[in-house]
Amino acid sequence: MNALEKLYEKNKENKFVCVGLDTDINKLPSFLKSSDNPVLTFNKNIIEATKEYAAAYKINFAFYEKDGVDGIKNLSETLSFIPEDILTIADAKRGDIGNTSKMYAESVFEHFNFDSVTLNPLMGYDSLKPFLDYLDKLHFILALTSNPGSADFEKLQLKDGSFLFQKIIDKVKEWNERNNCGIVFGATNSNELAENIDRIDSLPVLLPGVGAQGGSLSDVVTLFKRKGRTGYLINVSRGIIYKCSDENFAGCAKDELMRLNKEIRNLLFT
Numbered sequence: 001m002n003a004l005e006k007l008y009e010k011n012k013e014n015k016f017v018c019v020g021l022d023t024d025i026n027k028l029p030s031f032l033k034s035s036d037n038p039v040l041t042f043n044k045n046i047i048e049a050t051k052e053y054a055a056a057y058k059i060n061f062a063f064y065e066k067d068g069v070d071g072i073k074n075l076s077e078t079l080s081f082i083p084e085d086i087l088t089i090a091d092a093k094r095g096d097i098g099n100t101s102k103m104y105a106e107s108v109f110e111h112f113n114f115d116s117v118t119l120n121p122l123m124g125y126d127s128l129k130p131f132l133d134y135l136d137k138l139h140f141i142l143a144l145t146s147n148p149g150s151a152d153f154e155k156l157q158l159k160d161g162s163f164l165f166q167k168i169i170d171k172v173k174e175w176n177e178r179n180n181c182g183i184v185f186g187a188t189n190s191n192e193l194a195e196n197i198d199r200i201d202s203l204p205v206l207l208p209g210v211g212a213q214g215g216s217l218s219d220v221v222t223l224f225k226r227k228g229r230t231g232y233l234i235n236v237s238r239g240i241i242y243k244c245s246d247e248n249f250a251g252c253a254k255d256e257l258m259r260l261n262k263e264i265r266n267l268l269f270t
Contacts, residue, residue, distance in 0.1 A: 003115040003138035004179065006087040007056070007204060011230040014268065015055035016221070017260050018089065018206070019253075020237025021046070021078060022060045027238075029245045039067075040074050042249075046241050047081045049250035053257045056087035056233050058206075059114075079112060087233075088115045089206070093142065095120035095127045102130040109134050116140060118184055118206070121168055122153075125175060132175060138204065139181050143168045146186025146209030165192075169199050182206060187215030187234065190223075197227055205232040211239030217260065221267040236260065 001009065010016075023039050032038045047057070059078060064071035082088055094104045094117060108117050108131075116138035119128050131139050144154050144165040154165040172181050182204030185193055189209075209215035217234060224232055240260075244252035 001085065002136035003087060004204065006085060006115060007138065007233065008231060009085070010055040010087065011232070014265050015053065015261065016232060016234050016264055017054065017240075017257060018056040018058050018087075018233040018235040019046070019050055019054045019240055019257065020058045020060065020091075020208075020235050021241065022063050022237045023241070024063060027242055027245075029247070029249050031247060037074070039071075040077055042241075043074070043078045044081050045250040046253050047078070049254040050240070050257050051083055051086065053254065053261055054086060056089055057082050058089040058091050058235055058237075060091040060237075076112060079114070087138070089140065090114040090117040093118050093120050094131070095123050097123060097127050101127050105130040105134065109137055116182075118142065121171065125171075128175070132178070132180065135178050135180055137180060140184050140204070140206040141168070141172050141175075141181060143172070143183040144185050144189050144192060146188040146215065150186065150189070166196065166199060169196065169203070172203060173201065176203065182231075184208065187217075187220050190216055190219040193220070194223055197223060197229075202229075202231065206235060207232060208235040210234050211236045217263060218267060221264050225268055234260075 021043055023043055025038055028038050028042050032041055035041050059075060064075040079088060090108045092108060096104060108114050117131060118140045119131060121128060121141050144150055156164045158164065169183060172183055175181055183200065184206045187207040187209040207220055210217050220234055240253050240256050243256045
């Protein structure tokens with residue numbers, strides 16, 4: 001299966017939650033910190049407990065790159081724990097020009113073999129083309145993010161009355177000739193999501209911001225249901241992986257993911 005097929009297949013199983021592996025050693029259960037590799041041990045247990053219920057896994061590169069070579073090894077080994085039929089997302093927010101972008105794309109897709117990546121479009125089409133040339137991958141392009149600073153640029157109003165993030169959505173639709181583009185749209189922006197769902201059309205959507213950042217799972221699911229849409233992922237990181245800090249941390253993560261899945265099913269079928 002290509003990346004898009006993996007996404008839709010999990011959605012058909014009523015799985016819409018992406019587990020964010022933003023693993024911070026400072027937040028791990030204290031008893032793990034005496035192990036040889038606390039981060040890898042933590043990730044392996046989380047994946048083993050949640051893989052039956054997850055729609056995708058998103059790995060934020062920053063949490064691994066900060067540890068240098070050891071962190072990159074942990075990233076690579078973490079990927080090896082994820083079943084082949086589950087979408088993997090490289091949360092790297094890449095976007096550069098020429099050969100630099102080509103090298104980034106080769107790193108994400110050929111060295112690490114991720115299924116998808118997050119991309120920053122502000123340097124334009126040529127900065128993303130080396131990624132988009134990977135036809136079987138999925139490219140989540142930042143449109144409207146979940147952080148307060150999104151207002152600094154993404155919500156700037158242009159001369160024609162539209163907003164910058166709307167222009168980005170329109171451009172992504174132009175770039176989606178080979179059906180391998182999606183967008184990132186923060187779940188904290190529920191009003192903007194409702195106002196722009198028709199503009200987004202059939203683009204796959206990665207929605208960060210539910211849980212610790214205040215986004216509403218109910219709002220997101222209800223809106224997509226009303227439009228008869230699938231092809232979306234609701235990312236939850238801290239709210240799942242740090243649900244508890246005792247020896248049952250992986251079981252707590254599993255229980256929380258199952259609870260979210262049940263809430264989604266109730267919204268979809270009532």
